[in-house]
Amino acid sequence: MLRAFEGSQHARLYAQFRPEPPAALIAHVLQYVRRSSPLHRAVDVGCGSGQNTRLLAPHFGSVLGTDISPAQVAEAAGSSTSGGGVTYQVAPAEEIPVPDGSVNLVTASVCFHWFDRERFLAEVDRVLAPGGVIAIYSYNEPSFRLPDGTVWTELDDIFKEVLYVHLADHWPMPTLLGDIMSKTHEAEAMISYPEIQWDEESYFIERPFSLELVLGEIASWSGYQELVAARGAADGDSLLRRTREKMCAVINDAQSRGIDVASATERRQSYLLMARKPAAE
Ligand SMILES: C[S@@+](CC[C@H](N)C(=O)[O-])C[C@H]1O[C@@H](n2cnc3c(N)ncnc32)[C@H](O)[C@@H]1O
Secondary structure, eight states: OOOOOOOHHHHHHHHHHSOOOOHHHHHHHHHHHHTTSOSSEEEEETOTTSHHHHHHGGGSSEEEEEESOHHHHHHHHHSTTSBTTEEEEEOOTTSOSSOTTOEEEEEEESOGGGSOHHHHHHHHHHHEEEEEEEEEEEEOOOEEEOTTSOBOHHHHHHHHHIIIIITTTTOSSSOOHHHHHHHHHHHHHHOOOSEEEEEEEEEEEEEEOOHHHHHHHHHHSHHHHHHHHHHOHHHHHHHHHHHHHHHHHHHHHHHHTTOOGGGOEEEEEEEEEEEEOOOOO
16 A cells, blocks of 8 residues: 655645645535435545545534544644544545444545555445445646736746656656546446546636745655655755746746736646435335
8 A cells, every 4th residue: 555645744744735625616515415415424535634624524513534644644633623523533545434324425635546446435335324425536736827817837837847857756656647637537437326427627726826835735745755755855955946946037037027926826627526325215
């Protein structure tokens, strides 16, 4: 089993710099569950530092966040997500620590590609109550936008160079973000429930552009953390420093042309697979 989110410093970076799922996506998931199930109990599998768990918490009687990484679970449990109806537990996705038929919603946000997908889906079928829902979602890399909404190509290119060139040999699994989306989409054929839907067009995550956010997100990637583990912190720092310098040059150039860089944004595509366990006869 791949383990790539184990350090507490990594978990801290993850909590600080990774985006949370879009509110519209969460609203749609809740609406979909309500059609066949009460919102009593949800399990957020691969919860990481609790981004997604936190969004579910106000809507359910109780939410359990599980993750294989003790560091991620400690980070989540230490955040304001904990308390109320939310608990966290270290557990593999392939062994969800709840009784058969006891859950109305299972979510897997930005993590399905890490799991043993067959075993996870069998486990989801075990824990879901009749009429319960499995929702799997994630996002692609951001694209930067100038204040007039056009793509900020120079920044996109620098970002992609880090992702696909400098970190190419360090991703713990041989995958690119597009492959992660395909891996998620493939689950449509692996789930036997008759009611199933895939949507890669409706949801986007938007944040104001910030150089610190971009560099922090890079440092939170498993590929960056593997580079540091393999070659040392100095190499990681050097990559971040060079990326900062290149991005600063692009930003300064934009400012010299009168562009209001403070109004730039980052936008990324999000996608969602949902399926409903048939209600009891
Ligand atoms: C990219 S993070 C996603 C965190 C969070 N759900 C989010 O929305 O950002 C992937 C998480 O999956 C966890 N993970 C990887 N393999 C796992 C497994 N087999 N069982 C449970 N969690 C796993 C990692 O520890 C990590 O916290």
